Amino acid sequence: MYYPNDIEEICYEQNHIEKVWDEMKQVIPTYFQQYIDTESGYSIPESEIEKLAVKFGSTCKPKSKPKDTKKILERLLKESIKDYEKDRQRYQDILDLESLAEYKIDVSAFKNTILRNQIPIINKTLKNIHAKELDKFRAAFNTTQPGDLFKVIYNIVQLANEWHNEWYKEKEFEEIDTCDGLEYYELDKEAYIAYGVIGGGIKSHFIYKLFPEMYPNRSREAVWALYYLSSKKKFGCKEDSQFLMINAREGTTQQNYFYPYALFSFYAVRIYRQLKELYAKHGVSLPIEYRFVLVDSFLSFVARTHQSEIDDLKKKAESYHYEY
Template sequence: MYYPNNIEEICYDQDHIEKVWDEMKQVIPTYFQQYIDTEGGNSIQESEIEKLAVKFGSTCKPKSKPKDTKKILERLLKESIKHYEKERLDYQDILHLESLEKEYKKDVNSFKNTVLRNNIPIIRKTLQNKQAKELDKFRAAFNTAQAGQLFEVVSNLVQLANKLRNEWYEENEFEEIETCYDLGYYELDGEAYTVYGVIGGGIKSHFIYKLFPEMYPNRSREAVWALYYLSSKKKFGCKEDSQFLMINAREGTTQQNYFYPYALFSFYAIRIYQQLKELYAKHGVSLPIEYRFVPVDSFLSFVARTHQSEIDDLKKKAESYHYEY
């Protein structure tokens, strides 16, 4: 398996994975409580309200209204599913095996320059985001990428995603997978499913997440940042700092590891789902299997946003470097 800038080999060791997970499972309940208290980041925690009251000279403790945790979680779940379904039809229509084979295969140049560029939301928005200087490399790579290769990789990805869904996936057994090896998503990290600089782990995972959220998690930038914080920023024996970061000491830049292997990410996502399922159940809320990784995506996004100021500070260094050179 070839994957440039891959993580250290120790990260694939199941004993190492279990050590990382032991840390995560201790931390997740704290963030989950914050997720509830702030209603997904949309309100201020009571502790913060008290700090503000003291700051402005109040000696009285602000009265807090009792919250209906079940209703909060039900609303957050409903909102996350609604957000997920937004623009999903675009992906389903374009990334349909029959559409790829009978329509887009006939004109790969149009597939690249019209369909991918204008009609696939994640690519369209990335290309149009001129404020984030770190995306300049993506725009350059997309413009120079061969149309035939882009079509072939997208077609390969959709075919494999459908094959695993139809021939391998078992709804009741999926959550019982105990090792990263048994999950077997390593093939998705291979060259046949990658156009380096254009279709990497983030975009390819978004594609298949929009098709089958019950078995493919979304390995977004926020999600990888979240794993860094859920693992308490620890190295766990890695020589090059956290496996979830990409640090360039010479350039003085730090970013989320956008080369992070999808197979490993997916295994951690399954574990996170299992714990979230238990936490939701304690408040009388059941997570829908058909949207298994949607609440996971929402939770990981929340975790990253709680550290947004720190992330922005790290990213500013990266943006400064790309701007100057």
């Protein structure tokens, strides 16, 4: 996709989505095996150990201990949930509808004290002064009117709660089989965006921290992961991969920071279903209440697998644009 264009209409067509998914479902098992072999990227696979041994002159094959795949997956799952829960309570306390009703009395304090200092994702972003690509985010945060920011956040949280209370059913949810059936399009509309501050990333992070069984985290890593899971293919798109944001004039490439949450969420549901099957083959059942925590962990791993290439693509983009 080329900046500043909208995503191509073909990307919303179910036939196109199925073609993209056909590619992803062929690729996911390979990454899943790597996820196991490297223990989410934090250990060296046996094949690499053997290469290192040869490099340093060893003529003997290194001895390896048999791995208990079930235990590895259970541990990785437990660690992912623990990491997710570290700061979750802060989001639950602040983004509670009753709490927001109280914050409405003083929206300036809500922006400059609560959001700035107590919401982890915003606090970390504002404090990361060494990352020049975040300068535009900081500037946008400082200039956005407190009332406008509060209204957008309230809209997001209210809609997330409304959908969760009115139609979410845990077993039926993962059986939704079309993007129209999921129907998350509303979250991509103007009422749920504060340009430069609350984009697809932060918005999804908020509701992911509230209801991880229903709302996936559309992080930067997650969008990059979809690019690799789709094997970098165009699938009929005229403007390269839908998961990239290409600025031809500036010569920059980023993950598609405008990628629609509705589309992302549908792919996330499909990915969860396939991961559920892969885990089951090793005797591991997944807790539904943490459905998208598992997906987030896996997508993060996929992106980190290609970190070197991503860094090369992003080098020119660092001084250009940033969106959360």
